[in-house]
Amino acid sequence: MKKGKATIHDIAEKLNITASTVSRALNDNPRISENTKKQVIKMAKQLNYQPNHIASALRSGKSKLIGVLVPTANRNFFSSVVRGIEEIANELDYKVIISQSYEDFEKEVQTVDALLNARVDGIIASIGKNTDTFDHFKKVLDKGIPLILFDRITNELDVSQVVIDDYQGAYEVTRHLIDQGCKRIVHLTSPKKINIYRERLRGYEDALKEAKIPLDPDLVEEGNMQLEDGRISMEKIIRKGVSFDAVFSSSDYAAMGAMQVLREHKISVPDQVKLAGFGNEPFTSFTAPPITTVDQKSIPMGRVTAETFFELLKSENNKKATHKTVLKPELIIRESSLNKS
Structure with missing residues (x-):
């Protein structure tokens, strides 16, 4: 056998059969005997044969690959969403290519191009924080390739979307804090161009309005929702000298940063300040005190x-009407936001 990757021709030569027979055997064609299939599979393993998905896609029109693009894979939320995607994909003998944009627009554009070059049968994506133009996604649609958006979406693309009700989740958190007697609730948010943070801010504002609590812009701080951003925002609030009795962060990571700063300033949670986050990251149940949060139903x-x-893939010419699926979030109340009995 020549040096390099094994091909179906190498398998055929070893078994003294045709390459077309090998191809049919590997694709479980009913015209090929079970004995021949077993021999082909055994030889393929011996030669460490790896199927060429691009060549297969060119022949059949299907690569059995799905491109999944996430801002970052090291968050429990995104990794759990990917797990849910893979559970369904694997049942249908599809494989998932996972790519990260790292919140970088150029990286997102390049990754979409790479997935198209890999001949994926479709792309599932969550948009990066710094993405404000969508020509790279429009290119996907122009090629007739299915595109689904989840969590971070845009209304500028006519595609199906899957989200949780961010507005309702934020409303319920804020309402819970109000029910605990809080009237000066800090809100940590992110740039309003991102749909999820815009909706969470809206839920916060509406809960306050409903309770006839005035909106105070001094209590709202923007950041990138990382732990360090939570620290910076909390320090800003404290330096302003404004009074506050609760903190609701649109991210568990920023909530953790805020909690650290409160502790450093000898401000007790929940005795002096109630605290809540959003996302139900695993660490929220292990902090002291455990953090109230919203479960995003990631899987x-x-x-x-x-x-x-x-559903879109099997529809005729991918012309199935687009729709938006909104999942119900779950408020998880823990010690960080509760009055002590």
């Missing part, structure tokens, strides 16, 4: 997103 979101993708 169900992944499964629903994959199901939506496959």
Whole structure:
């Protein structure tokens, strides 16, 4: 055998059969005997044969690959969504290519191009924080390739979307804090061009209005929702000298940063300041005190997103009407936001 990757021709030569027979055997063609299939599979393993998905896609029109683009894979939310996608994809003998944009617009554009070059059958994506033009996604649609957006979406693209009700989740958190007697609630948010943070801010504002609590712009701080951003925002609030009795962060990571700063300033949680986050990251149940948060139903979101993708894939010419699926969030109340009995 020549040096390099094994091909179906190498397998055929070893078994003294035709390459077309090998190809049919590997694709479980009913015209090929079970004995021949077993021999081909055994030889393929011996030669460490790896199928060429691009060549296969060119022949069949299907690569059995789905491109999944996330801002970052090291967050429990995104990794759990991917798990949900893979659960459905694997049941249908599809594989998932996971790519990260790292919140970088140029990286997102390059990754979409790479996925198209890999001949994926479709792309599932969550948009990066710095993305404000969408020509790279329009290119996907122009090629007739299915595109589904989840969590971070845009209304500038006519595609199906899967989200949780960010507005309702934020409203319920804020309402819970108000029910605990809080009237000066800090809100940590991110640039309003991102749909999820815009909706969470709206839920916060409406809960305050409903309770006839005045909106104070001095209590709202923007950041990138990382732990360090939570620290910076909390320090700003304290330096302003404004009074506050609760903090609601649109991110568990920023909530953790805020908690650290409160502790450093000898401000007790929850005795002096109640605290709540958003996302139900695993660490929120292990902090002292455990952090009240909102479960984003990440695995169900992944499964629903994959199901939506496959419905689109099997529809005629991918022309199935687009729709938006909104999942119900769950408020998880923990010690950080509760009055002590």
